[in-house]
Amino acid sequence: MSKHNRARHDKLMTLEHSQWSRFIDLLRGKEGCDFQGEPPKTTWRCLGYEDKSLSKSILLRFFPKVDIKSTMEYFERSGGFCDCEVVFNIA
Ligand SMILES: [Zn+2]
Secondary structure (H helix, E strand, O other): OOHHHHHHHOOOOOOOOOOHHHHHHHHHOOOOOOOEOOOOOOEOOOOOOOOOHHHHHHHHHHOOOOOHHHHHHHHHHOOOOOHHHHHHHHO
């Protein structure tokens, strides 16, 4: 991969991003959906529908170079319409 492509890559939070697992850990944790307990009794918070406010605030705080709008489009293309769907359907 060329340097140019790598730079463009880092603006999108995708499975290919070097910090993807850190992002998902934050989204699962207290900063995000706050997953608690073991299946089938797992609980978490999420506003549902197309709300990705937790993902957006984590990206703003921890990954300021990431392009939020393009990343949200990537999440939706990948089946992540709300915050918990990003965890369930992409991670
Ligand atoms: Zn959800």
